[in-house]
Amino acid sequence: MRVDDFPAELTPLQGAMPAWCATVDAAMWRHAAEDVREKGGRLVALWGARAAVHMTLTIRSGLVWLKLPLMPQQLLYPDIGDIFPAANRMQRAAFDLVGVRADSRDQRRWLRHGAWPGDQFPLRESFDGTHHWPNSGDDYAFVPVVGDGVHEIPVGPVHAGTIEPGHFRFSVVGERVLRLEQRLGYKHKGIEKRFESFAIQDGYRLAGRISGDSTVAYAWAYAMAAESAARLAPPPRALWLRALLLERERIANHLGDLGFLGNDAGLAFGLAQLSRLKERVLRTNLALFQHRYLMDAIVPGGVARDLSREGAETIRREIESLHPEVARLKTIFDEHPGLQDRLISTGRVAPELADRLGLVGLAGRASAMAWDLRAQLPTPPYNQLDVRMVTHRNGDVAARVTVRFEEVLESLKLCAAILDRMPQGEIGSTLSIPTEGSTGLGWVEGWRGEVLIALEAGAGGSLRRVHAHDPSWQNWPVLEHAVIGNIVPDFPLINKSFNLSYSGVDL
């Protein structure tokens, strides 16, 4: 869909990403969602704010940000879960935090497990975020599965490995999974309320700790949103450095996960080798950017640290030694019959299902969803880099492994190109205080998928509302489908192939 075809009148939003805003009524809310879906667009995020609900939708040329104001007496709005299934959990979270309710059948709580009274809503102005209550307990209504020989396996929130907490309820017959139902929200620690106590130029630190493995993507999205609200364009060199950091984050995470994927299928060799390569990347990060995972390296207005000529040389040498090693390990993975036997056809998400449920990011690309912001809507410097998007049609664990390997190789190539072509100059400019009520948007293709930050400035450089959206909102429900018909022991392997964030969606 093009901007001109959109059913509501749109105003362009300042910022790095092509985006448009509109305030709509309840009828247009649903109509716009239907129209976008029909023309191949997706729901990116949905969230509540004071007496309003917001959503962002993709159109061919960018992002549309819709706001639906609600009457304070009746905070009800039309459900869009039938159009975009991923909306279900986002709508429930919006109710828990703000008290705006979708008229859907599923009214179960999502983020609230009993830590605060059910009739109070943390993101309302009157709510005192420092007060706390004794936990009133939680009785979540899982969907029961009944029949001959069906039994339940409850797993978590504390899992068997070094993983984030969440609850998985498997209904199985023998070893086969009939149904998986997830219950998340265990890590809810009040991040969006916490943002209200940060100044706009400092919020990047909190944004960079929403999901620690994607700290670069979040910090960049936050910086982009703050710059969009303050009408600031960072100096070119800063943008090239940001891209370098983002690709290094992608490389480190893919290497680590590929190692664990080998390990989960019994190839400990893969973990030893790939975690060794990852460690090398982390050590270079520490030496050049003072942090192994690159936290706090991106700040509103630019980046915190420049890269010296010697630093660039170090990275070049690293690329030259990593590239053949990764390629060799890819061949070993590809040609290992025992490993491939575990990976092929396991945890399959067919392209039709991926499209219906809105699968995004690397998992989406492994199921033929050809979407990568770096290629589709490239902001500087990606508009000068010609990113090769990696896709696959099979949608199984093997396809996700292939996509990750190829993305590592592509990112290494991109890093080399960035170093070759990075302009000289300043690495930051000062963020002026945006006018009260101005809004900004940041949208970045992290290693897991697209991270979005929507921001509304308060008075005197404060933050009135920051919403952070992780691609895992879309992908967690798809994982429930990916395991159907697989055996329980393959769940860790399937889960790891997606490696979704808990912290990023629990907020």
Added chain:
Amino acid sequence: MYQILKQIAKTGIVTEPPPETDEALRLISGRLHAGVLRWFAGALTIRHVDAGSCNGCELEIHAINNPYYNLEGLGIRFVASPRHADMLLVTGPVSRNMEVALKRTYAATPEPRLVVAMGDCGCAGGIFGESYASCGRVSNVIPVDVAVPGCPPTPVQLMQGILTAIELRSVD
């Protein structure tokens, strides 16, 4: 198979110490190993509990098991159940939604049990602090023996923290 063997041979042993690269790591590794041998019959088992972290600390827990730090080579192993554990390694500010799960995990760990709180959040609540949704530091919820600051702590700092907890126990 040939390719795998060739790659293994070519990689060699990367486990540190080569003493010249990181003296701190060499010292800690040596003492950790000795402590585990002396006080835990050669095998210390750890159960990790993520009580609400950003997932940054988990990355470093993964890292101490990589070939460079090779924690398992020192006789220290991560186990799947608190019932098998000598030590709980707790990350994150404790979210109120994880408070009960953390207390239950602690209760399921046999005595004598060590608790190491990892990261700025585990030590002091970190950037998230105490709020309607967060209990803050781990010691607000269960007793803590050693707290390892850092955001996240480096693998060497984490190993140092585990060692300190072991030595504390040996004094008891």
